[in-house]
Amino acid sequence: MAKQRILSGIQPTGNLHLGNYLGAIRNWVELQREYDAFLFMADLHAITVPHDPKRLAEDTYKVAATYIACGIDPEQSTIFVQSHLSAHAELAWLFNCITPLNWLERMIQFKEKAVKQGENVSIGLLDYPVLQAADILLYEPDLVPVGEDQKQHLELTRDIANRLNFQYGSEASPILKVPEPLIREAGARVMSLTDGNKKMSKSDPSDQSRIDLTDPPEVITKKIKRAKTDPERGLWFDDPARPECHNLLSLYMLLAGKSKAEVAAECREMGWGQFKPLLAETTVAALAPIQAKFNALMADRGYLESILKTGREKAGAVAIPTLTRVKDALGYSTPL
Ligand code: TYM
Numbered sequence: 001m002a003k004q005r006i007l008s009g010i011q012p013t014g015n016l017h018l019g020n021y022l023g024a025i026r027n028w029v030e031l032q033r034e035y036d037a038f039l040f041m042a043d044l045h046a047i048t049v050p051h052d053p054k055r056l057a058e059d060t061y062k063v064a065a066t067y068i069a070c071g072i073d074p075e076q077s078t079i080f081v082q083s084h085l086s087a088h089a090e091l092a093w094l095f096n097c098i099t100p101l102n103w104l105e106r107m108i109q110f111k112e113k114a115v116k117q118g119e120n121v122s123i124g125l126l127d128y129p130v131l132q133a134a135d136i137l138l139y140e141p142d143l144v145p146v147g148e149d150q151k152q153h154l155e156l157t158r159d160i161a162n163r164l165n166f167q168y169g170s171e172a173s174p175i176l177k178v179p180e181p182l183i184r185e186a187g188a189r190v191m192s193l194t195d196g197n198k199k200m201s202k203s204d205p206s207d208q209s210r211i212d213l214t215d216p217p218e219v220i221t222k223k224i225k226r227a228k229t230d231p232e233r234g235l236w237f238d239d240p241a242r243p244e245c246h247n248l249l250s251l252y253m254l255l256a257g258k259s260k261a262e263v264a265a266e267c268r269e270m271g272w273g274q275f276k277p278l279l280a281e282t283t284v285a286a287l288a289p290i291q292a293k294f295n296a297l298m299a300d301r302g303y304l305e306s307i308l309k310t311g312r313e314k315a316g317a318v319a320i321p322t323l324t325r326v327k328d329a330l331g332y333s334t335p336l
Helices: 018-031 053-070 089-096 101-105 108-120 123-137 147-168 217-226 242-256 262-265 272-298 301-330
Strands: 005-010 036-041 080-082 143-145 179-183
Touching: 005 018, 018 036, 018 053, 018 143, 018 242, 036 053, 036 301, 053 080, 053 301, 080 301, 089 123, 089 179, 089 301, 101 123, 101 147, 108 123, 108 147, 108 272, 123 147, 143 147, 147 179, 147 301, 217 272, 242 262, 242 272, 272 301
Parallel strands: 005 036, 005 143, 036 080, 143 179
Antiparallel strands: none
């Protein structure tokens, strides 16, 4: 029987952080054995806020290297660049014409990012989830593994697929497959080191708020040492009055590969002075092999290019027939 498929992507804007790793990439690494995995760099999404053209291509290679360094196996999974396949932008246009404006205006991420952009909000920022729907639906995945913050975008993707199927298809032969989100509880919401109620984010102006996957050991140690805590003695999970405590314990649990019960027992009597060096040491140890592999891959551009070339071919073989099916359903003529 053919394997089920997963698809997911990350924007190549800024450095990837522990949230991207624990909320997304780490899960893909596990899933790739069982699923046919399509993983890409969302570089068209990366220009929905002002960007630096000198860095875009380099940042895209960095994300590809990060995927592989974290354990994505290019022999097993398809790794590709969104902008290398024009089908993404083309399907997004077709979806634009069937998506009601008010579906986009209520997207939480748009509202949050639009506030930060002030007068400079592009149509691309508003339209971002429609492009995301195209990214997903082109590949007919069964599951889309993401962090919690992408939930609303996946609901919109499902709404767009259902609307297209309803308007132009029939129940017996739907045009698009409607995928399910896969949001694992553990790691789905890694929070900022400076505020346990805010998610860790590439766009947070404070570097101190996140741990980048490329941070050297001394920087990681310093960030954890300075992380916000509280004056309580003893450490425990799930206390709404102690969001930072829950977040730091969760990071320890995930990076040490321990169970929640083990960490709860181990840390119950600890103070911050004992726990923070332990977390720092665990984080440094978990990231060291990833960093070594990342550096080696970044020094071998030829290898990365060959992976992305193969990825583009494999992605095109799935995406182009889907695009053609949608165009047929909308009544387009076929070029001779
Ligand atoms: P992006 O680049 O913001 O994030 C990439 C992935 O990392 C997850 N993530 C987190 N998980 C846990 N805690 C956090 N603090 C945290 N921050 C980020 C995100 O949930 C995501 O899984 N729009 C997408 C990129 C995209 C995409 C797609 C994803 C474009 N097309 C199609 C899936 C399918 C984005 O900006 O993710």
